[in-house]
Structure formats: C-alpha cells, structure tokens
Amino acid sequence: MSKHELNARNLLRPLPVIRTQNKIASLDAGDHLVVYCTDPGTLHDIPAWCRVHGHTLVSTAESADEIIIEIEVVKD
Amino acid sequence: MSKQRKAVSLISGGLDSMLATKVIQDQGIHVEGINFYTGFCVEGHTHAIRKKDKEKQKKNSSLWVAEQLGIKLHIIDISEEYKDIVLNPKHGYGQNLNPCLDCKIDMVARAWQWCMDNDFDFVITGEVIGQRPKSQRKETMPIIARESKIEDRLLRPLCAQHLTETLPEREGWVNRDELFDFHGRNRKPQLALAKKLGFDEWSQPAGGCCFLTDESYSNKLQDMWDARGERNYEVDDIMLLKVGRHIRPAKHFKLIVSREQGENNFMRGYRPMYSYLYPTSHGGPLTLIDGTPTEEDILTAARVVARFSQGRDADEVAVNYVAKHNEGEQELKVKPMPVAEIPDDWYIH
Ligand code: SF4
Numbered sequence: 001m002s003k004h005e006l007n008a009r010n011l012l013r014p015l016p017v018i019r020t021q022n023k024i025a026s027l028d029a030g031d032h033l034v035v036y037c038t039d040p041g042t043l044h045d046i047p048a049w050c051r052v053h054g055h056t057l058v059s060t061a062e063s064a065d066e067i068i069i070e071i072e073v074v075k076d
Numbered sequence: 077m078s079k080q081r082k083a084v085s086l087i088s089g090g091l092d093s094m095l096a097t098k099v100i101q102d103q104g105i106h107v108e109g110i111n112f113y114t115g116f117c118v119e120g121h122t123h124a125i126r127k128k129d130k131e132k133q134k135k136n137s138s139l140w141v142a143e144q145l146g147i148k149l150h151i152i153d154i155s156e157e158y159k160d161i162v163l164n165p166k167h168g169y170g171q172n173l174n175p176c177l178d179c180k181i182d183m184v185a186r187a188w189q190w191c192m193d194n195d196f197d198f199v200i201t202g203e204v205i206g207q208r209p210k211s212q213r214k215e216t217m218p219i220i221a222r223e224s225k226i227e228d229r230l231l232r233p234l235c236a237q238h239l240t241e242t243l244p245e246r247e248g249w250v251n252r253d254e255l256f257d258f259h260g261r262n263r264k265p266q267l268a269l270a271k272k273l274g275f276d277e278w279s280q281p282a283g284g285c286c287f288l289t290d291e292s293y294s295n296k297l298q299d300m301w302d303a304r305g306e307r308n309y310e311v312d313d314i315m316l317l318k319v320g321r322h323i324r325p326a327k328h329f330k331l332i333v334s335r336e337q338g339e340n341n342f343m344r345g346y347r348p349m350y351s352y353l354y355p356t357s358h359g360g361p362l363t364l365i366d367g368t369p370t371e372e373d374i375l376t377a378a379r380v381v382a383r384f385s386q387g388r389d390a391d392e393v394a395v396n397y398v399a400k401h402n403e404g405e406q407e408l409k410v411k412p413m414p415v416a417e418i419p420d421d422w423y424i425h
Contacts, residue, residue, distance in 0.1 A: 010345055012315070013136065014113055014117070014136060014151055015113070015153070017136070017139070017151060018113060018151050018152070018153050021150070021151060041136070044135045044136060044139075045135075045136045045139060048135065048136065048139040048140065048142075048143055049139055049149070049151075051143060052139065052142045052143055052146075052147065052148055052149055053148055
C-alpha cells in the first residue's frame with residue numbers, strides 16, 4: 001500500500017472529482033489518495049463518487065481555506 | 077448462458093436520462109453512466125463562486141442520479157476538445173450559442189468510443205422526440221446516430237417505439253414492447269413513469285444543461301469574440317464570463333467588476349493574468365481589465381470602479397491599479413463616475 005497526494009486546490013467542481021477519478025485509475029487496490037481542494041462542493045462530489053465506485057472514504061477534514069479528503073482504493 | 081449485455085448511459089443529471097437508464101437496468105442490462113464536462117456546465121460553478129449562493133451548495137446531479145440508480149459514473153473532461161464544437165458547429169446554433177445537435181453527436185460518438193474501449197454493447201440516452209426544438213426532433217435522431225458512427229447501437233428507451241428498431245431490440249437484448257413512445261414537450265408521461273419506478277426526487281435543470289443556452293452568457297461570449305476579432309477562447313475566459321458585471325467602455329478593453337465577496341475571492345486567483353483595479357479608500361470590488369487600455373482608459377476604469385465602491389457618493393476615491401505582469405501598484409485618485417454617465421450600452425447583458 002502506498003500513499004499518494006493530489007492537489008486540486010482552486011479547481012471548481014466537477015474538476016476535483018474528475019482529477020480524483022483519473023488519479024485513482026492509475027493506483028492499486030489498498031493505496032491511499034489524499035486530495036487537497038478548496039471548492040466546498042467537493043465535500044459532496046468526492047464522497048458520492050467513492051460510494052458509486054465502491055472506494056472507501058477514509059476521512060474528510062475542513063479548515064477555513066482547505067478541504068482534505070482521504071480515500072482508500074478498492075478495485076473489483 | 078447468454079452473455080451479460082452492457083450499456084453506457086449519457087447521464088445529464090435530469091429526470092429523462094435517469095428514467096431511460098432505469099428502464100434498461102430493469103431489463104437485465106448492466107448499465108454504467110457517463111457524463112461529459114465541457115467547461116460550460118451550469119452545475120456547481122456559480123454556486124461555488126457566489127457567496128450568496130453558498131447555501132444552495134448541493135449535490136452534483138449526475139453523481140446523485142448514479143447513486144439512486146446504483147451505477148458507476150464516469151465523468152470525462154472534454155473541455156479542450158469541445159472548443160471545436162462551440163466554434164465550428166456544422167449544424168449551427170440553437171437560440172443562443174448552444175450547438176446542441178453537434179454537441180449531442182459528439183457526446184454520443186465519445187460514449188460509443190468508450191463502449192468499444194471497455195467492451196460495452198450499446199449507448200442509451202434519455203432523448204424524447206420533440207422535447208427540444210433543435211436537437212430532439214424526429215429528423216435529428218437518425219443524424220445523431222449516423223454522424224456519431226454508432227448507427228443502430230444507440231437506443232432511446234423513452235421514445236424507441238417511434239423510431240426504427242435498433243440492434244439491442246432486434247437481437248432481443250431488450251424488449252421493445254417494454255420501451256416507450258413519449259414525444260413532445262408534455263412532461264406528464266415522464267412524471268407518471270417516475271412515480272411508477274418509485275422516484276420521488278430529481279433535479280430539474282432550468283433551460284438546458286449548459287451556459288450556452290443562456291442569452292446573457294452567449295452575449296458575453298459573442299462580445300468577447302467581436303472585440304478580439306477572432307472566435308476562440310481559453311477555459312479561463314469562459315469561467316470569467318460566468319462572474320461579475322461585464323462593462324465594455326471601448327472595443328479594446330473590458331472591465332469585469334465583481335459583484336460580491338464570493339466573486340471577489342474567485343477573481344483574486346486571476347490577478348496574475350490580468351491588469352486589475354481595486355479601491356483602497358473605501359470598500360469595493362476587485363475589477364479585472366481584459367484588453368489593452370490606454371492611460372486615459374485606466375482613469376475611466378478607475379472612475380467606474382469608484383462608482384461601484386462604497387465611496388460612490390464621495391468626492392474622491394483612491395483606486396489602485398496594477399498592470400498585468402507588473403508588481404508595482406499605482407494609486408489613482410478619481411471622482412466616481414455618476415450612474416447617468418455610464419452608458420447603457422457599456423453593459424454586456
Ligand atoms: S444545452 Fe449545452 S450541453 Fe446540452 S446539448 Fe445543448 S450544447 Fe450540449
């Protein structure tokens with residue numbers, strides 16, 4: 001298992017979820033991806049995207065100027 | 077055992093594609109969704125930008141639909157390639173700068189390519205004959221199938237009974253008798269079907285799925301092309317057309333004046349790429365300048381900025397000007413331009 005990061009700051013939705021999707025396509029099962037973003041809409045989009053694709057949402061954290069979402073990759 | 081057939085559904089986030097997908101799932105087909113991001117999509121953007129819309133901050137409709145249906149959704153960024161559709165639509169525009177027919181052909185072609193790459197059998201859409209004046213007419217349905225090169229692997233479950241039989245119907249992958257004959261703008265059949273299928277919530281995209289159907293947005297895009305003397309755009313251009321007041325005092329320059337704090341914050345990210353102005357003696361809007369203003373134009377621009385500042389009634393407002401790619405700031409002391417002096421035709425709307 002390895003940990004990866006994705007900078008999706010200053011991108012408006014749906015771009016953060018698209019970048020997350022594309023990054024996860026290149027990762028292996030069990031890998032973790034930490035996504036950094038600023039558009040609050042991603043707090044809806046990334047967890048919903050994880051649910052429909054069966055990935056595990058490890059955590060979400062929100063500060064004044066940043067949102068951090070960690071995902072564990074699950075592959076069929 | 078017969079092969080499990082698979083379809084990809086164009087999910088817009090509205091009710092029709094949701095119904096079309098469910099109808100095909102209920103016939104035992106494995107369905108996954110696909111959604112294309114063109115850069116002009118209405119959803120999310122302005123809500124994320126405008127502070128007053130923050131409370132409207134909500135789910136992404138296409139992801140929400142996918143969740144209701146229990147299908148995977150693949151969201152694909154086509155914003156770069158999509159330029160060619162917007163700039164050179166073979167079939168022309170709709171009421172505004174919406175190239176709906178070319179757009180549909182392009183999206184179906186991409187969905188079909190995705191099918192071939194992923195071993196899927198056909199594409200479904202929620203189109204209904206006669207629902208949209210330009211792209212959803214009986215005559216345009218075969219054009220979409222032909223020009224996207226998908227031919228008879230494009231199934232429209234909601235109006236299939238009005239159309240020639242497709243391969244999935246002929247082969248018995250789906251039962252044509254259980255598809256529908258909806259047509260026209262009357263939404264009652266869709267609402268009845270939604271009820272029957274157990275859906276009691278769906279999003280209702282107003283007007284269309286993208287900004288290109290919006291008159292004011294299209295006017296701003298056309299104005300940008302006219303002023304630049306060429307029909308082209310970058311993704312940043314089309315983002316900025318969604319925010320602020322757009323004021324063009326002359327062909328060679330335009331002001332984008334933020335209307336509130338949320339837009340101000342969003343536009344701050346564009347400061348490295350534009351000349352800009354902001355009032356310092358009073359609260360007021362960040363204003364980006366697009367074009368090549370002269371020194372006199374900058375003074376005019378500063379007076380407009382002062383007019384939209386909290387010092388609009390003051391004798392003098394201090395406005396800082398920062399030229400593009402220049403670290404230094406220049407302080408300008410100007411008299412706010414009276415409202416009556418700003419000609420109506422400076423406003424692009
Ligand atoms: S409204 Fe926009 S996204 Fe929808 S078909 Fe027309 S051009 Fe394409």
